[in-house]
Amino acid sequence: MRDATDVFSEWAGKGKDEGMERGHAASVEEMLDLALATNNLSQRPFTAIDIGCGNGWVVRKLQAIENCQSAEGVDGASTMIEKAKCIDPEGNYSIAKLPQWLPKNPVDLIHSMEFLYYLNDPISMIKIIHDEWLKGGGVFVAGVDHYFENKDSLQWPIALDVHMTTLSQQQWRDAMENAGFTNVIITKTGVKDGFIGTLTMLGTKQ
Numbered sequence: 001m002r003d004a005t006d007v008f009s010e011w012a013g014k015g016k017d018e019g020m021e022r023g024h025a026a027s028v029e030e031m032l033d034l035a036l037a038t039n040n041l042s043q044r045p046f047t048a049i050d051i052g053c054g055n056g057w058v059v060r061k062l063q064a065i066e067n068c069q070s071a072e073g074v075d076g077a078s079t080m081i082e083k084a085k086c087i088d089p090e091g092n093y094s095i096a097k098l099p100q101w102l103p104k105n106p107v108d109l110i111h112s113m114e115f116l117y118y119l120n121d122p123i124s125m126i127k128i129i130h131d132e133w134l135k136g137g138g139v140f141v142a143g144v145d146h147y148f149e150n151k152d153s154l155q156w157p158i159a160l161d162v163h164m165t166t167l168s169q170q171q172w173r174d175a176m177e178n179a180g181f182t183n184v185i186i187t188k189t190g191v192k193d194g195f196i197g198t199l200t201m202l203g204t205k206q
């Protein structure tokens with residue numbers, strides 16, 4: 001199977017990152033609203049990271065929020081990061097293959113859209129995010145469109161020739177709770193006709 005970061009580097013080269021941005025926008029909008037309403041995040045100065053940031057569009061969305069002190073992005077696809085830096089030369093974007101990278105400092109908000117299941121072990125990544133990436137009181141929100149209950153998505157690994165770890169809604173919940181997150185919410189965002197919705201997980205680090 002092909003490496004996901006190679007595939008998405010090619011996508012960025014062909015401009016397909018922009019279609020992804022449009023396709024993911026409705027879910028991300030709801031995910032950010034949920035996260036910012038958690039633990040008074042939007043009422044205090046906060047720092048944020050978008051994991052698997054693609055061309056960096058969510059980083060720039062975060063930077064535009066009044067109380068956001070800093071937002072950075074990390075992705076393993078070189079062309080995605082080149083594109084992010086081209087659009088936003090002052091922005092903080094790192095190229096790195098995860099999970100082998102850690103932020104310099106833990107932050108208040110970790111966001112991730114359509115990234116986790118490309119990992120061989122997303123359950124361990126959720127634990128690392130909890131233990132190493134977040135400050136106490138910090139919030140993690142992630143969305144996945146490939147999950148067991150979304151039957152339309154089960155063909156994607158073959159269609160794309162890319163590894164995807166297929167977990168059920170309950171397995172994602174267990175991963176969040178076993179990582180140590182409290183007040184875990186599992187919900188759907190971006191629901192519309194013909195789309196079951198982005199499985200969205202949210203939790204707080206105590």
Ligand SMILES: C[S@@+](CC[C@H](N)C(=O)[O-])C[C@H]1O[C@@H](n2cnc3c(N)ncnc32)[C@H](O)[C@@H]1O
Nearest residue numbers: 005008052053054075076077097098113114118
């Ligand atoms: C479906 S795209 C989503 C991009 C962006 N979050 C968005 O919503 O437009 C998945 C992203 O995860 C990145 N990715 C996948 N596996 C990765 C890994 N092991 N390390 C770093 N990035 C990875 C890909 O390069 C790609 O940009």
